[in-house]
Amino acid sequence: MQRKSLDAWVGIFVLAGVAALAFLALKVGNMSSMSFGQKTYALKANFDNIGGLKSRAAVKSAGVVVGRVDSIRFDDQTFRAVVTLNMDEGYKFPKDSSAKILTSGLLGEQYIGIEPGGDTANLASGDTIKMTQSAIVLENLIGQFLYSKAAEGKDDSK
Numbered sequence: 001m002q003r004k005s006l007d008a009w010v011g012i013f014v015l016a017g018v019a020a021l022a023f024l025a026l027k028v029g030n031m032s033s034m035s036f037g038q039k040t041y042a043l044k045a046n047f048d049n050i051g052g053l054k055s056r057a058a059v060k061s062a063g064v065v066v067g068r069v070d071s072i073r074f075d076d077q078t079f080r081a082v083v084t085l086n087m088d089e090g091y092k093f094p095k096d097s098s099a100k101i102l103t104s105g106l107l108g109e110q111y112i113g114i115e116p117g118g119d120t121a122n123l124a125s126g127d128t129i130k131m132t133q134s135a136i137v138l139e140n141l142i143g144q145f146l147y148s149k150a151a152e153g154k155d156d157s158k
Contacts, residue, residue, distance in 0.1 A: 044083065096118065101134060101135035
């Protein structure tokens with residue numbers, strides 16, 4: 001009898017461990033907030049540089065997740081990245097809203113931040129957000145800093 005009780009507790013412990021691993025895998029894969037039944041509408045935004053933005057990245061406004069990145073593709077006519085956003089139906093934004101690619105923390109994951117405008121008409125499914133700001137790439141900033149310091153050094157030597 002005691003052997004069966006011990007086996008049952010080990011089984012429960014193993015199941016709890018598997019559930020914890022599944023939860024962590026979904027969290028890391030950015031899939032834990034998937035909403036299968038929730039209605040969404042699609043918006044598009046064009047960016048010069050998306051940095052490390054990935055599909056399923058969050059779309060936030062005022063720190064609240066209001067949608068997800070659906071897909072990213074390259075437009076060979078304008079040479080820009082076209083990002084399709086799936087916005088939750090409950091959140092509407094004015095037509096003159098702007099979108100920019102932000103980073104959580106110094107080296108964290110990238111997401112899209114939306115700042116609402118003041119227009120009375122709202123964006124509808126299929127609309128494009130006109131005002132966008134590309135990702136800040138850390139390597140480019142470091143390169144600009146080093147170049148400016150090198151240029152300062154040349155001017156001081158005269």
